[in-house]
Amino acid sequence: MAQMIKPLAFFLLLSVLLLSVSAFINHHDPRQDPKKEYSECQRKCQRESEPGRRQQQELEDCQRQCKDKYEERQGKGGDSYPITGGESQQDNNPYVFEDKHFETISTQHGRLGMLPKFSDHSPHLRGFINAFRFAFLEANPQTFVLPHHIDAELILVVVQGRGRISLLRPDGRQSVNLRKGDVLRVPAGTTVYLINRDNNEKLVIAKLVQPISTPGEFQPFFGVGAKNPESFLKAFSGEILEAAYQQKSDKILRLLDQQKAEFVVKASEEQIRALSQKDEEGGKSIWPFGGESSRNKINLFKQRPVESNEFGELREVNPSDFRPLEDLDVSVSFANITKGGMSTIFFNSKSIKISVVRNGEGLLQMACPHLAQESQQGQGGSQERQRGRGGSQEGQGDLQEQVKYEKVEARLRQGVVFITPPGHPSTLVASNNQNLEVICFEINTRDNDKTPLAGKNNIFSQMEKVAQELAFNRPSREVEEIVRANNNEWFFKGPNQQQQGRALE
Numbered sequence: 001m002a003q004m005i006k007p008l009a010f011f012l013l014l015s016v017l018l019l020s021v022s023a024f025i026n027h028h029d030p031r032q033d034p035k036k037e038y039s040e041c042q043r044k045c046q047r048e049s050e051p052g053r054r055q056q057q058e059l060e061d062c063q064r065q066c067k068d069k070y071e072e073r074q075g076k077g078g079d080s081y082p083i084t085g086g087e088s089q090q091d092n093n094p095y096v097f098e099d100k101h102f103e104t105i106s107t108q109h110g111r112l113g114m115l116p117k118f119s120d121h122s123p124h125l126r127g128f129i130n131a132f133r134f135a136f137l138e139a140n141p142q143t144f145v146l147p148h149h150i151d152a153e154l155i156l157v158v159v160q161g162r163g164r165i166s167l168l169r170p171d172g173r174q175s176v177n178l179r180k181g182d183v184l185r186v187p188a189g190t191t192v193y194l195i196n197r198d199n200n201e202k203l204v205i206a207k208l209v210q211p212i213s214t215p216g217e218f219q220p221f222f223g224v225g226a227k228n229p230e231s232f233l234k235a236f237s238g239e240i241l242e243a244a245y246q247q248k249s250d251k252i253l254r255l256l257d258q259q260k261a262e263f264v265v266k267a268s269e270e271q272i273r274a275l276s277q278k279d280e281e282g283g284k285s286i287w288p289f290g291g292e293s294s295r296n297k298i299n300l301f302k303q304r305p306v307e308s309n310e311f312g313e314l315r316e317v318n319p320s321d322f323r324p325l326e327d328l329d330v331s332v333s334f335a336n337i338t339k340g341g342m343s344t345i346f347f348n349s350k351s352i353k354i355s356v357v358r359n360g361e362g363l364l365q366m367a368c369p370h371l372a373q374e375s376q377q378g379q380g381g382s383q384e385r386q387r388g389r390g391g392s393q394e395g396q397g398d399l400q401e402q403v404k405y406e407k408v409e410a411r412l413r414q415g416v417v418f419i420t421p422p423g424h425p426s427t428l429v430a431s432n433n434q435n436l437e438v439i440c441f442e443i444n445t446r447d448n449d450k451t452p453l454a455g456k457n458n459i460f461s462q463m464e465k466v467a468q469e470l471a472f473n474r475p476s477r478e479v480e481e482i483v484r485a486n487n488n489e490w491f492f493k494g495p496n497q498q499q500q501g502r503a504l505e
């Protein structure tokens with residue numbers, strides 16, 4: 001008997017140790033923040049509710065307990081955190097961001113939204129992606145965004161609307177008209193101002209931001225502004241300003257105090273017209289390259305599709321098409337999936353993808369080994385204990401982690417942002433009512449392969465017959481029957497109406 005207990009005790013100790021080590025690595029102490037604790041609790045319920053593990057009733061009880069605990073900590077009535085059964089899955093999704101995740105500065109005439117550092121959202125987004133941030137700018141019709149620079153490299157994609165951007169550099173000004181689909185690089189420290197030159201439509205710009213001094217952190221610098229934003233010139237003393245501008249300092253300060261509006265200012269029709277000239281390029285080109293690829297903008301929507309059929313199309317702007325993307329090693333793409341269609345299941349060999357839904361509704365599904373490991377670690381302790389009670393003698397074999405994948409699923413609608421890490425197979429499904437339009441920034445794009453797992457040229461169909469037989473343990477004919485049945489490439493007809501309706505409800 002004692003012989004049996006010893007390994008068992010060692011075993012329990014080891015699993016407790018492993019658990020605490022993994023909790024330390026993930027370094028989120030959920031107790032610090034009731035919201036986080038609530039999310040954590042909900043996620044745990046979800047994990048433990050996999051078929052066969054827990055019944056629906058038990059899941060609901062578990063979720064209710066989380067909610068009760070949360071309310072208790074918040075004090076009843078005072079919670080602003082959205083607790084609705086349907087939302088909870090999305091709240092806990094480490095790869096998906098919705099409106100509420102953005103840090104937003106709203107003013108009368110526009111809005112600036114920024115996602116927190118990815119690692120702050122989830123321990124699963126700790127890596128290389130944190131060199132970047134995602135932000136968007138929204139300017140109302142006929143407005144002017146005050147001149148500013150930031151300590152970050154910027155890639156802009158015009159999601160919607162008609163604008164004009166001016167880039168100020170020591171050697172001159174470049175002003176470029178913007179329309180939807182335009183991709184533009186703004187070098188770090190370039191002073192820019194913008195107008196929305198449309199009468200009706202908002203100007204919406206998605207931004208990939210790469211801070212250059214502190215990883216993941218950057219600041220705007222406004223030269224003009226009174227209160228919010230304040231002009232950075234007001235940080236200097238009167239004598240310095242007088243000496244620098246050779247004017248009385250009160251005169252300078254009076255000038256700086258005139259702008260009463262916040263960072264987006266209403267403009268008159270005449271002012272907009274006066275600023276809406278043809279593209280003009282003063283001074284040296286910002287890009288020290290010759291030829292076509294030195295253009296300062298390119299239109300994503302006008303690129304010839306790299307994949308296209310009746311179920312969808314994919315357009316791309318790569319560093320080879322647009323040299324200003326080269327040093328950041330980023331490409332930008334646009335998937336337009338026909339209503340009722342889906343993309344193939346595929347993975348990116350190297351690139352990390354940040355996608356934003358431009359239009360439509362749909363579904364994301366992705367296979368993630370990390371979440372599955374987390375679930376296994378979360379359950380390891382109780383499983384061991386059960387085995388212990390049952391007197392199992394299986395011993396060390398149980399310590400082996402199983403190779404498993406958890407389904408990451410998210411409902412997509414306009415403005416939702418989601419991350420697809422490299423190697424993770426995923427697919428997008430458009431709803432039956434509307435095309436699903438998605439704009440993607442792909443980081444680490446050099447030599448990336450998009451590897452299809454279904455449809456024409458999928459990698460299973462490229463195995464030798466014998467390899468197929470060995471891998472699947474079935475005659476090659478049977479394997480081929482499945483992996484070669486779908487002859488479409490990249491975009492397919494989606495799951496049938498009924499199933500999809502359920503998934504998308």
Ligand SMILES: [Cu+2]
Pocket residue numbers: 124367368369370371421424
């Ligand atoms: Cu993962």
